[in-house]
């Protein structure tokens with residue numbers, strides 16, 4: 001298992017891992033809708049995640065690779081909303097939807113799903129988990145589920161299931 005850093009300077013190095021990859025777990029910080037990249041303050045972090053996700057989904061090289069989306073930092077999202085941060089002030093397309101965690105998670109999730117649908121070279125299943133990785137117990141359960149899914153997928157591709 002490899003951990004690839006998301007800093008923009010590190011991204012060109014990702015390609016060297018993409019050959020013969022079983023699966024990718026893509027962590028997107030869902031709480032970052034009102035934040036900007038340290039290395040480029042003009043770029044909104046959520047928009048940056050959408051862009052990266054689109055790039056991965058589009059790549060022909062990853063057409064048969066399972067990509068699992070972790071919408072992470074859900075706890076920080078809830079905290080921000082409780083503190084009064086208004087999503088539509090940062091994400092205009094959010095419009096007049098309810099400014100709560102569940103609505104936000106559903107909304108952001110559907111956006112990622114739509115990107116995958118529109119940009120994958122062939123239809124792919126959309127795997128998503130809402131996570132707060134600081135909750136190590138819950139994360140361990142999620143990772144086990146993902147691991148089993150990846151194994152099942154590999155067996156299926158090898159016609160062993």
Ligand SMILES: Nc1nc2c(ncn2[C@@H]2O[C@H](COP(=O)(O)OP(=O)(O)OP(=O)(O)O)[C@@H](O)[C@H]2O)c(=O)[nH]1
Pocket residue numbers: 006029072073074075076131132133134
């Ligand atoms: N509360 C909370 N903190 C998290 C979560 N995921 C990561 N963090 C913390 O956020 C900090 C940065 O996390 P990283 O995953 O290393 O980095 P990043 O999210 O890519 O980048 P930055 O947030 O810009 O630092 C660390 O202190 C993590 O412990 C989460 O789900 N909830």
